[in-house]
Amino acid sequence: MSKNTVSDRFRKVDVDEYDENKFVDEEEGGENQLGPDEAEVDSLIRQYPSLFTRNLMGALQAVLKNPPINTKNQNVKDRAEGLVLKVLSSFKSTDIEKGVQSLDKNGVDLLMKYIYKGFEQPSENSSAVLLQWHEKALSAGGVGCIVRVLTARKTV
Amino acid sequence: MSYHSFLLEPISCHAWNKDRTQIALCPNNHEVHIYKKDGNNWSKIHVLKEHNGQVTGIDWAPESNRIVTCGTDRNAYVWTLKGDAWKPTLVILRINRAARCVKWSPKENKFAVGSGSRLISVCYFEKDNDWWVCKHIKKPIRSTILCLDWHPNNVLLAAGSCDFKCRIFSAYIKEVEEKPAPTAWGSKMPFGEVMFESTGTAGWVHGVCFSDSGNRVAWASHDSTVAVAEGGKTAVCASLTSETLPLLCVTFITENSLVAAGHDCYPVLFVYDSNKAALSFGGKLDVPKQSAQKGMTARERFQNLDKKATTDSKEAVLESVHKNSISQISILNGGKAQCAKFCTTGMDGGMTIWDVKTLESAMKDLKIV
Numbered sequence: 001m002s003k004n005t006v007s008d009r010f011r012k013v014d015v016d017e018y019d020e021n022k023f024v025d026e027e028e029g030g031e032n033q034l035g036p037d038e039a040e041v042d043s044l045i046r047q048y049p050s051l052f053t054r055n056l057m058g059a060l061q062a063v064l065k066n067p068p069i070n071t072k073n074q075n076v077k078d079r080a081e082g083l084v085l086k087v088l089s090s091f092k093s094t095d096i097e098k099g100v101q102s103l104d105k106n107g108v109d110l111l112m113k114y115i116y117k118g119f120e121q122p123s124e125n126s127s128a129v130l131l132q133w134h135e136k137a138l139s140a141g142g143v144g145c146i147v148r149v150l151t152a153r154k155t156v
Numbered sequence: 157m158s159y160h161s162f163l164l165e166p167i168s169c170h171a172w173n174k175d176r177t178q179i180a181l182c183p184n185n186h187e188v189h190i191y192k193k194d195g196n197n198w199s200k201i202h203v204l205k206e207h208n209g210q211v212t213g214i215d216w217a218p219e220s221n222r223i224v225t226c227g228t229d230r231n232a233y234v235w236t237l238k239g240d241a242w243k244p245t246l247v248i249l250r251i252n253r254a255a256r257c258v259k260w261s262p263k264e265n266k267f268a269v270g271s272g273s274r275l276i277s278v279c280y281f282e283k284d285n286d287w288w289v290c291k292h293i294k295k296p297i298r299s300t301i302l303c304l305d306w307h308p309n310n311v312l313l314a315a316g317s318c319d320f321k322c323r324i325f326s327a328y329i330k331e332v333e334e335k336p337a338p339t340a341w342g343s344k345m346p347f348g349e350v351m352f353e354s355t356g357t358a359g360w361v362h363g364v365c366f367s368d369s370g371n372r373v374a375w376a377s378h379d380s381t382v383a384v385a386e387g388g389k390t391a392v393c394a395s396l397t398s399e400t401l402p403l404l405c406v407t408f409i410t411e412n413s414l415v416a417a418g419h420d421c422y423p424v425l426f427v428y429d430s431n432k433a434a435l436s437f438g439g440k441l442d443v444p445k446q447s448a449q450k451g452m453t454a455r456e457r458f459q460n461l462d463k464k465a466t467t468d469s470k471e472a473v474l475e476s477v478h479k480n481s482i483s484q485i486s487i488l489n490g491g492k493a494q495c496a497k498f499c500t501t502g503m504d505g506g507m508t509i510w511d512v513k514t515l516e517s518a519m520k521d522l523k524i525v
Contacts, residue, residue, distance in 0.1 A: 147380045
C-alpha cells in the first residue's frame with residue numbers, strides 16, 4: 001500500500017478529457033476565414049477623401065468584415081485584433097460616436113467582441129481608447145450586446 | 157396589475173388550478189405550498205412534503221385535478237386529492253441527475269420531465285400494473301433540459317436545452333394514444349424522433365413555448381435573443397437580439413404576440429410577422445408611475461458623487477413591480493390564443509397578475525395583434 005502512494009502523477013491527469021459524454025462543439029469550416037484584409041484597411045486609413053479628414057468610417061467597415069470567428073489559427077485572430085485596434089486608435093474621440101452609429105446590430109456585437117478581446121491584452125494606450133469605444137458601443141447595443149460577447153462559444 | 161408578495165425567498169416554480177382560485181408554489185425548499193384565494197388575501201391551505209430536494213417543477217392538470225412535481229432528488233410525484241389531503245404517488249424516472257422541469261400533456265394522460273441527465277422522461281400510467289412507467293428520449297440531447305412545452309396534438313414536445321438548441325421531439329406512446337395526424341412539423345412521428353432542431357442561437361435555452369395552433373414555437377436563449385420558428389416544408393426561423401439581460405421565460409398570448417420576462421424584472425412584448433418572417437420588439441409591459449422627482453439637495457449631490465462617482469441617481473432603485481428576476485410566466489385566462497390575463501413569479505418571492513386589456517390601454521404604442 002505504501003508503494004502505491006509514492007507517485008502523485010495521477011493528480012495531474014485531466015479526467016474530463018476522458019469523459020465519453022464530453023461536449024464537443026460542432027465543427028464549422030473555418031479554414032478559409034482569413035480575417036479582415038490588411039492591405040484594404042491600411043489603404044483606407046491613409047485615404048483622405050477631403051482635406052484633413054481621413055476615411056476612417058470606411059476603414060471601420062472594412063476591418064469589421066470577415067471576422068475570423070471559426071478559424072482555429074491563433075495568428076489570424078491576433079492579426080485581426082491588431083488591425084482593429086489600429087483603426088480604433090486612429091479615430092478622434094469626438095468621432096467615435098458617429099463611427100458606432102454607422103454600424104448595424106451585428107456590427108455593434110462584433111465591435112464589442114473585438115473590444116473585449118483588446119482588453120485581454122492591454123498595451124500602453126489601448127485600454128483608454130477601448131474604454132471610450134466601449135462606452136459608445138454600450139449605449140448603442142445595450143447590456144444584451146455584452147451578454148452576447150460572454151455567451152459566444154466561438155469568438156474573434 | 158396586482159402584485160402579491162408571498163415570501164421573502166424566491167418562488168422556484170408555480171402552477172394554477174383549473175378555476176385559478178388556488179396556486180401551488182415552491183418556496184425554494186423541499187415543499188410545495190398550496191394557497192387559496194380568500195377575497196384579496198391568500199391563505200395557505202396545504203403543504204405537500206415528500207421531496208428530499210428542492211422542487212424544481214410543478215404542473216397542475218386542470219381536468220383531472222392532479223399535480224405533478226419534480227425535484228432535485230431525482231424523483232417525480234403525482235399528487236391526487238383524496239378528501240381533504242393530497243396523496244403522492246412516486247414515479248420512477250430512472251435518472252441520475254436532478255429533474256428540472258415537468259409538464260402535463262394536453263390530454264393529461266402523460267407528462268414529460270426534463271432533467272440534468274441529458275434526457276427527457278415521458279411518463280404514462282400503465283393500468284395493468286397500476287403504476288407510472290417512463291420512456292426516455294436521449295438522442296441527440298447533449299446537456300441538461302431546462303424547459304418543456306407540449307404541442308396541442310398531445311404528441312410533439314418542444315424542449316430547450318443547455319446544449320444551446322431548441323428541439324421538437326415526438327413523444328408518441330402507442331399504449332395510450334392513436335397515431336397522430338400529420339402536422340406542420342412532419343408526418344412520421346415515432347417515439348423520440350427529432351422533428352425540428354434550432355440552429356443559429358448560442359446560449360442556453362431557458363424558456364420554450366408552442367403557439368396555440370402548434371405551428372409556431374418560440375424560445376428565449378441566454379445570449380439575450382428570442383427566436384420563433386414556424387413549421388412547414390422547411391422550418392422558417394426568425395430571431396431577435398435584444399439589448400436587455402437574458403430572458404428566462406416566454407409564452408404566446410395570441411398567435412402572433414409573445415410575452416417574455418427574465419433577469420430585467422419586467423415583461424416585454426414581441427410581435428411576430430409571418431409574412432416577413434420577422435420578430436420585432438413590441439414594448440416594455442411595466443411602465444412604473446412616474447414618482448414625483450424630488451429636488452436633490454446639494455448635500456445629496458455631493459454624497460452621490462462621493463459614493464457612486466456620478467450625480468445621476470436613475471439606476472439606484474428598480475422601478476418595476478418585480479424586484480428581482482422573473483423566472484416563470486403562466487397564462488391565466490384566455491389560453492394561448494386570446495390571453496386576457498397572465499401571471500409572473502420571480503426570485504423576489506412575489507407574484508404579479510397582469511391584465512392584457514389594461515396594458516393595451518395604458519401603453520399607447522402597444523399593439524397586440
